[in-house]
Amino acid sequence: MTNAMFSFGEFNFSGVQDKLISTDKGSDIIMEEVNNIGKQVHSYEADNWGDSGGFGSLGSDYGFYGNNHYSSELLFPKFQQQEERQPLVSDYGLFDAMQFDALSPPFQACLEEIAKLEDIPTLVPHAEPKKEKRDFPSLAGLDLLNNYGSGFKRLNGERIFESSNYTACTDHVAGRKLSTEEIMRVAGARFIRTSSQASGVASMLSHPYEFSFSGLSVEETRDVELVEFLLASAEKVGYQQYERAGKLLNRCDLLSSSTGNSVERVVYYFSEALREKIDRETGRVKPKGLGNKPSFDVDKAMKRPNETSLACQIKIPFGQVAQFAGIQAIVENVAEAKKVHVIDLEIRNGVQWTGLMQALASRSDCPVELLKISAIGTSSRILIEETGKRLESFAESMNLPFSFKLVMVPDMLDLKEDMFELDSEEAVAVYSEFAMRSMVAQPDRLESAMRVIQNIRPCVTVVTEVEGNHNSPVFVTRFIEALFFFGAFFDCVETCMERNDPNRMILESQYFGIGLRNIVAAEGEERKIRNVKIDIWRAFFARYGMEEIDLSPSSLYQVELVLKNFSCGSSCTVNMDGKCLLVGWKGTPLQSLSLWKFL
Numbered sequence: 001m002t003n004a005m006f007s008f009g010e011f012n013f014s015g016v017q018d019k020l021i022s023t024d025k026g027s028d029i030i031m032e033e034v035n036n037i038g039k040q041v042h043s044y045e046a047d048n049w050g051d052s053g054g055f056g057s058l059g060s061d062y063g064f065y066g067n068n069h070y071s072s073e074l075l076f077p078k079f080q081q082q083e084e085r086q087p088l089v090s091d092y093g094l095f096d097a098m099q100f101d102a103l104s105p106p107f108q109a110c111l112e113e114i115a116k117l118e119d120i121p122t123l124v125p126h127a128e129p130k131k132e133k134r135d136f137p138s139l140a141g142l143d144l145l146n147n148y149g150s151g152f153k154r155l156n157g158e159r160i161f162e163s164s165n166y167t168a169c170t171d172h173v174a175g176r177k178l179s180t181e182e183i184m185r186v187a188g189a190r191f192i193r194t195s196s197q198a199s200g201v202a203s204m205l206s207h208p209y210e211f212s213f214s215g216l217s218v219e220e221t222r223d224v225e226l227v228e229f230l231l232a233s234a235e236k237v238g239y240q241q242y243e244r245a246g247k248l249l250n251r252c253d254l255l256s257s258s259t260g261n262s263v264e265r266v267v268y269y270f271s272e273a274l275r276e277k278i279d280r281e282t283g284r285v286k287p288k289g290l291g292n293k294p295s296f297d298v299d300k301a302m303k304r305p306n307e308t309s310l311a312c313q314i315k316i317p318f319g320q321v322a323q324f325a326g327i328q329a330i331v332e333n334v335a336e337a338k339k340v341h342v343i344d345l346e347i348r349n350g351v352q353w354t355g356l357m358q359a360l361a362s363r364s365d366c367p368v369e370l371l372k373i374s375a376i377g378t379s380s381r382i383l384i385e386e387t388g389k390r391l392e393s394f395a396e397s398m399n400l401p402f403s404f405k406l407v408m409v410p411d412m413l414d415l416k417e418d419m420f421e422l423d424s425e426e427a428v429a430v431y432s433e434f435a436m437r438s439m440v441a442q443p444d445r446l447e448s449a450m451r452v453i454q455n456i457r458p459c460v461t462v463v464t465e466v467e468g469n470h471n472s473p474v475f476v477t478r479f480i481e482a483l484f485f486f487g488a489f490f491d492c493v494e495t496c497m498e499r500n501d502p503n504r505m506i507l508e509s510q511y512f513g514i515g516l517r518n519i520v521a522a523e524g525e526e527r528k529i530r531n532v533k534i535d536i537w538r539a540f541f542a543r544y545g546m547e548e549i550d551l552s553p554s555s556l557y558q559v560e561l562v563l564k565n566f567s568c569g570s571s572c573t574v575n576m577d578g579k580c581l582l583v584g585w586k587g588t589p590l591q592s593l594s595l596w597k598f599l
């Protein structure tokens with residue numbers, strides 16, 4: 001069976017989405033939200049991208065294949081060998097109290113020591129900032145910003161596909177506009193240079209950029225200065241110098257806009273987040289009324305098909321890259337099973353499963369007797385049930401035996417193995433798309449879910465997660481990490497969607513903003529968005545006897561096919577970190593896809 005080809009003919013995501021929407025008259029489109037955007041500060045980090053997808057208008061080029069259908073020579077015509085990144089001891093602070101914070105010695109006391117760490121990721125203390133004024137180093141002295149200025153934020157590991165149009169940004173290529181992240185790195189380098197000159201150690205800091213504005217366009221120069229204002233304001237917030245920070249943020253407000261270019265939009269939303277942090281810290285009434293605006297429930301919105309998520313699925317490649325490769329892995333691991341059971345930890349709109357249905361329906365030598373999907377939910381029962389009905393309707397159109405089961409629990413602590421009605425004859429696969437990250441802030445819930453999965457012992461567990469370090473207890477560290485992370489996302493949206501596209505406006509103001517604002521402004525239990533990178537997940541999964549396994553050549557071939565169908569695909573960088581697939585934008589990693597089995 002490993003050599004069998006699983007294909008599903010012509011697949012048009014737009015048509016599938018239309019079918020799914022049409023089966024649910026209650027699935028109202030969220031386009032009405034655009035009327036409420038204005039100057040809203042809501043956002044959501046990468047979660048929307050995770051939901052971005054299923055399957056775009058990919059045509060008949062796509063199919064799911066057996067594990068050995070394609071040779072490595074076909075998939076890897078070129079390699080860019082890079083030094084393999086070794087996990088740091090500081091990455092494993094989660095074992096102390098399951099807080100998923102990077103644990104390490106305190107920050108270096110002076111810029112001279114920090115300059116020696118030019119290519120070493122940030123080391124941060126394991127403690128939440130205290131309310132009283134603290135004497136930690138300024139933003140300019142942080143080795144993390146120094147690393148970004150030095151261009152350290154490149155995907156490490158093996159480069160899978162060479163981008164034909166994108167050029168790595170160590171120099172300003174004549175005639176090519178700098179990306180959003182490049183603008184931020186220039187600004188960061190200038191900011192460090194300016195601050196270090198005041199400290200008398202400028203000669204110890206080295207960056208790839210000239211610190212004058214020579215060679216930059218008028219717009220790029222303005223953007224660099226704008227980011228410098230934002231960095232300076234964040235530094236003042238870190239020192240609790242809120243009045244000075246507010247004055248700098250006033251400058252940001254004058255120069256940024258929610259409808260401007262990608263740099264202006266990033267600064268606009270981060271400026272709003274910093275203002276909220278100041279308001280939280282000082283207890284002042286929010287000057288822009290952020291607390292009085294109607295809340296936007298992102299999780300609820302992603303549980304039903306809507307025009308914004310459809311636009312993302314069609315126009316932005318990240319969701320399709322991870323989902324096609326992940327579903328290919330499931331197809332391969334259940335190739336000899338007549339009964340297939342998929343447990344989805346957070347199903348949302350469920351459109352990704354239409355591809356699996358087509359793949360299984362096309363099997364001839366081992367027909368599927370039953371595909372069962374069990375969706376776990378702690379809220380939004382009606383929406384999940386509607387998703388099940390849409391999937392049942394789609395399966396019926398494919399003549400595929402199918403059942404959908406909602407496993408509803410009031411709390412993940414109540415999840416039990418016997419709720420899934422397991423059959424000894426079925427092959428079980430677990431699918432987690434941005435589900436575990438939502439439980440990092442509640443480690444007991446995460447452990448409860450993992451114990452259940454451990455007892456079930458699926459044949460494969462597919463995990464897609466945000467590749468970001470947004471869990472540091474130190475504000476300035478989180479701020480810098482989030483700034484460069486979202487900078488890459490905004491640059492992607494700028495490239496893939498029209499600036500006047502109302503779906504882009506909803507995406508940035510609603511979906512991105514909630515997570516961005518939570519990462520920057522919240523502390524303690526209020527800080528729910530705590531994304532961690534693949535090395536942390538590796539350490540966590542190892543506790544449960546899980547072993548990371550390779551993505552097959554066919555899974556990687558799916559990635560190549562997806563990227564070829566996007567006009568912006570050449571800017572989507574895909575690399576291997578060990579056995580994990582890292583998906584990013586112009587070199588900045590944004591998502592990870594990994595496969596796991598129990599030993």
